[in-house]
Amino acid sequence: xxxxxxxxxxxxxxxxxxxxxxxxxxxxxxxxxxxxxxxxxxxxxxxxxxxxxxxxxxxxxxxxxxxxxxxxxxxxxxxxxxxxxxxxxxxxxxxxxxxxxxxxxxxxxxxxxxxxxxxxxxxxxxxxxxxxxxxxxxxxxxxxxxxxxxxxxxxxxxxxxxxxxxxxxxxxxxxxxxxxxxxxxxxxxxxxxxxxxxxxxxxxxxxxxxx
Numbered sequence: 001x002x003x004x005x006x007x008x009x010x011x012x013x014x015x016x017x018x019x020x021x022x023x024x025x026x027x028x029x030x031x032x033x034x035x036x037x038x039x040x041x042x043x044x045x046x047x048x049x050x051x052x053x054x055x056x057x058x059x060x061x062x063x064x065x066x067x068x069x070x071x072x073x074x075x076x077x078x079x080x081x082x083x084x085x086x087x088x089x090x091x092x093x094x095x096x097x098x099x100x101x102x103x104x105x106x107x108x109x110x111x112x113x114x115x116x117x118x119x120x121x122x123x124x125x126x127x128x129x130x131x132x133x134x135x136x137x138x139x140x141x142x143x144x145x146x147x148x149x150x151x152x153x154x155x156x157x158x159x160x161x162x163x164x165x166x167x168x169x170x171x172x173x174x175x176x177x178x179x180x181x182x183x184x185x186x187x188x189x190x191x192x193x194x195x196x197x198x199x200x201x202x203x204x205x206x207x208x209x210x211x
Contacts, residue, residue, distance in 0.1 A: 101126035
């Protein structure tokens with residue numbers, strides 16, 4: 001029997017995910033759900049899984065840190081991420097940090113998530129066509145230097161929380177840092193990205209050709 005561990009805070013999303021595999025051909029597939037990164041790390045240390053699926057919208061989560069912990073435990077355990085919003089900058093960084101696939105979940109084509117799951121669990125890469133298009137556009141037409149390359153893993157993780165309007169106190173709790181440290185990181189991030197406020201920071205999240 002194949003096992004899939006799902007990190008998701010959205011019960012409806014999880015129910016929809018399970019329904020995609022309710023056909024008789026998938027009776028030997030066991031899908032388990034957790035709601036925190038800590039639970040993911042605990043489970044994979046105790047149980048052998050064939051795939052970890054993470055919803056990038058799970059709140060209060062150090063996503064880069066989680067990917068790093070999974071990779072430290074196993075270089076071979078496939079990780080598939082999905083989201084309802086195509087946040088190019090974040091997803092690009094996650095893909096280069098250890099993901100095996102990314103699915104842009106759209107209500108118009110919910111079956112794509114099943115296709116993505118099947119592809120990654122079989123040992124292949126999967127990236128949604130929408131994301132591939134942005135990657136190609138970035139490679140062909142975006143000749144500007146990628147300012148995000150200058151951000152460390154910690155700085156990028158803090159950036160990912162700041163653009164979601166999470167407070168310094170909340171970010172500090174998620175990352176086990178002091179609030180004063182978050183303020184210093186924020187200042188350093190803005191210097192490296194050559195911006196002066198949160199509005200400009202959010203604008204950097206737009207697709208390559210919109211910058």
